[in-house]
Amino acid sequence: MVAPAVxxxxxxxxxxxxxxxxxxxxxxxxxxxxxxxxEDVKKFVSLTPSSPPSNPRETHPExxxxxxxxxxxxxxxxxxxDEISAMALRLASxxxxxxxxxxxxxxxxxxLSCILAFLVHQEPPGSQxxxxxxxxxxxVCHRLRQVAIDNPALWGNIAFALGSMWATEMxxxxxxxxxxxxxSRTVGLDNLAVLPxxxxxIRTLYLELPPEAREYASQVLITSAPVLESLTLSSxxxxxxxxxxxxxxxxxFQGHAPQLHTISLQGAxxxxxxxxxxxxxHLEVKLKASDLASSQATSDSVLSAMMDVLQSSxxxxxxxLDFCIPPAxxxxxxxxxxxxxxxxxxxxxxxxxxxxxxxxMALDIPSSAKLRxxxxxxxxxxxxxxxxxxxxxxxLHGRRPAVLQSLRLVFPKSVGKKRAFCIISRDTFPAxxxxxxxxxxxxxxxxxxxLHLTFESSxxxxxxxxxxxxxxxxxxxxxxxxxxxxxxxxxLRSSDWTNCFTRCKKVTAINTTGRHSTDLLKTMAPQISQSxxxxxxxxxxxxxxxxxxxxxxxxxxxxSAGRTQASLPMFPQLATLLISRLELxxxxxxxxxxxxxxxLIHSLQAWHNPPLQTLRIADCRFHGTPPLMLMQMLANxxxxxxxxxxxxxxxGPAV
Numbered sequence: 001m002v003a004p005a006v007x008x009x010x011x012x013x014x015x016x017x018x019x020x021x022x023x024x025x026x027x028x029x030x031x032x033x034x035x036x037x038x039e040d041v042k043k044f045v046s047l048t049p050s051s052p053p054s055n056p057r058e059t060h061p062e063x064x065x066x067x068x069x070x071x072x073x074x075x076x077x078x079x080x081x082d083e084i085s086a087m088a089l090r091l092a093s094x095x096x097x098x099x100x101x102x103x104x105x106x107x108x109x110x111x112l113s114c115i116l117a118f119l120v121h122q123e124p125p126g127s128q129x130x131x132x133x134x135x136x137x138x139x140v141c142h143r144l145r146q147v148a149i150d151n152p153a154l155w156g157n158i159a160f161a162l163g164s165m166w167a168t169e170m171x172x173x174x175x176x177x178x179x180x181x182x183x184s185r186t187v188g189l190d191n192l193a194v195l196p197x198x199x200x201x202i203r204t205l206y207l208e209l210p211p212e213a214r215e216y217a218s219q220v221l222i223t224s225a226p227v228l229e230s231l232t233l234s235s236x237x238x239x240x241x242x243x244x245x246x247x248x249x250x251x252x253f254q255g256h257a258p259q260l261h262t263i264s265l266q267g268a269x270x271x272x273x274x275x276x277x278x279x280x281x282h283l284e285v286k287l288k289a290s291d292l293a294s295s296q297a298t299s300d301s302v303l304s305a306m307m308d309v310l311q312s313s314x315x316x317x318x319x320x321l322d323f324c325i326p327p328a329x330x331x332x333x334x335x336x337x338x339x340x341x342x343x344x345x346x347x348x349x350x351x352x353x354x355x356x357x358x359x360x361m362a363l364d365i366p367s368s369a370k371l372r373x374x375x376x377x378x379x380x381x382x383x384x385x386x387x388x389x390x391x392x393x394x395x396l397h398g399r400r401p402a403v404l405q406s407l408r409l410v411f412p413k414s415v416g417k418k419r420a421f422c423i424i425s426r427d428t429f430p431a432x433x434x435x436x437x438x439x440x441x442x443x444x445x446x447x448x449x450x451l452h453l454t455f456e457s458s459x460x461x462x463x464x465x466x467x468x469x470x471x472x473x474x475x476x477x478x479x480x481x482x483x484x485x486x487x488x489x490x491x492l493r494s495s496d497w498t499n500c501f502t503r504c505k506k507v508t509a510i511n512t513t514g515r516h517s518t519d520l521l522k523t524m525a526p527q528i529s530q531s532x533x534x535x536x537x538x539x540x541x542x543x544x545x546x547x548x549x550x551x552x553x554x555x556x557x558x559x560s561a562g563r564t565q566a567s568l569p570m571f572p573q574l575a576t577l578l579i580s581r582l583e584l585x586x587x588x589x590x591x592x593x594x595x596x597x598x599x600l601i602h603s604l605q606a607w608h609n610p611p612l613q614t615l616r617i618a619d620c621r622f623h624g625t626p627p628l629m630l631m632q633m634l635a636n637x638x639x640x641x642x643x644x645x646x647x648x649x650x651x652g653p654a655v
């Protein structure tokens with residue numbers, strides 16, 4: 001086979017193509033191609049490669065996406081883009097000039113910063129209504145954004161709820177301004193891990209600690225905090241106490257927290273030896289009663305360390321030690337030292353009665369301080385709770401005697417399987433009858449009550465509690481009492497009622513709930529066994545399912561002139577009586593009969609001067625149908641009488 005000539009393209013069959021023949025003839029004969037007749041051949045000859053391509057597609061490659069994207073813009077496109085950018089800058093400049101003409105922007109930068117500072121507290125980031133909160137203002141216009149960014153103090157409250165990227169940006173914008181850190185347990189641990197990097201300018205530190213955050217919290221506590229003012233650690237461990245693992249020979253924050261004045265530990269413990277010896281104004285350590293055994297071991301050194309912390313803080317205004325008081329050994333006595341807290345306004349102690357007594361004995365506090373005590377008897381017949389009563393009496397009758405105007409009594413109160421009684425008292429009186437409720441004593445809108453006492457028994461019976469109660473109640477200053485709230489006081493007998501409230505002559509309102517109200521009404525009403533009883537057969541409806549006579553009490557004024565000094569009412573100034581959750585019946589031996597109830601109410605009305613103005617009966621249970629005549633008589637006597645929220649004049653025989 002004859003090899004093809006150099007430069008000749010071959011077809012797939014190995015034979016020369018038509019183009020090869022034309023090209024060969026032009027080269028061999030040296031034909032001069034004229035411009036007007038052989039332009040196509042000339043172009044073909046100049047573009048024909050000298051060797052065949054390995055891939056036919058290399059001759060005419062297909063365009064790719066990368067090639068299209070990376071195409072350099074033409075000069076005309078660049079000019080258009082530049083013109084658009086210039087017009088955008090011009091438009092932004094015109095909008096800025098328009099904003100400058102608005103009235104709000106006539107204010108100075110300092111004034112705008114003050115307005116934004118108020119907005120920071122009004123709309124914090126991470127709320128349900130506005131996720132960005134006040135930060136959304138920075139998206140309004142350039143000037144507000146610049147004012148906000150140029151003021152580091154606005155960014156000090158780090159919004160971890162917006163995520164770690166926002167937190168990092170706020171740390172950056174705050175620069176060296178004081179930081180307020182509120183870290184909930186739902187925030188990732190990575191945010192907790194970076195806190196030591198910014199601790200040099202953290203002012204407020206509030207940490208909710210999940211169980212896995214113990215090591216991170218320990219790292220924070222061993223880093224100095226020169227501007228820290230408030231520390232709050234709240235543990236969310238299901239059971240037990242979170243011990244933060246600080247060695248007892250190390251002072252938290254390396255002993256360098258000179259501005260720290262508030263420490264609050266809830267469910268978390270730091271050794272008392274590790275507390276800084278700052279002059280604190282607020283100290284709070286709160287554990288649960290179930291954590292009492294694991295809080296501290298019996299050690300006089302631990303108790304002495306706690307005493308040292310208290311003695312180094314004479315400016316304390318709030319002291320809360322709930323179920324965390326170190327138990328003393330048998331050789332330790334409270335008379336070893338006295339701790340003076342002349343500025344204390346609120347004291348809360350909870351734990352075994354002996355531990356509470358020992359610490360209360362060592363404290364010298366003003367008589368104006370509000371007192372909250374929760375004492376637990378360790379065993380049956382324990383007399384430690386009785387030791388506290390003289391201390392309470394001395395406190396309430398000090399240089400500034402307490403004036404108690406409102407009192408709430410719960411006896412017995414269930415605490416798990418145990419029993420307790422609770423007394424809460426205030427020096428204020430509710431403004432209206434709508435406020436004569438339990439919320440008046442417990443609602444957070446009100447300040448702390450002047451006196452909050454809870455005595456808990458180690459047994460299910462109330463024998464020991466009755467002894468404590470009989471000693472405590474006479475020691476309370478109840479001469480100025482005006483409002484009395486009694487809740488399920490089933491442990492007291494009629495004689496107890498008389499002994500407890502014989503000094504309460506200024507009571508004008510009573511709210512009583514539960515079946516014990518029957519005994520209270522019988523004690524309050526004077527004896528009227530000599531009073532005549534009117535019988536009538538003209539009562540519409542039924543009595544216990546059958547028709548019959550109903551005893552109707554006499555008129556309220558029939559015997560008021562004949563009362564003697566010996567039969568004066570227990571509460572002579574009573575004007576409002578609220579009764580709830582009372583069981584009334586007809587021909588039921590174990591339940592107060594409605595006729596007897598009506599007689600008691602009329603007796604109270606007859607023997608009080610001025611008479612009762614308001615009687616409200618709510619949430620009562622009836623066994624049978626109340627006689628309509630008796631209910632109408634009550635309605636005619638009391639203009640403000642309400643029965644289960646309705647006027648008696650609007651109630652038929654079936655209630």
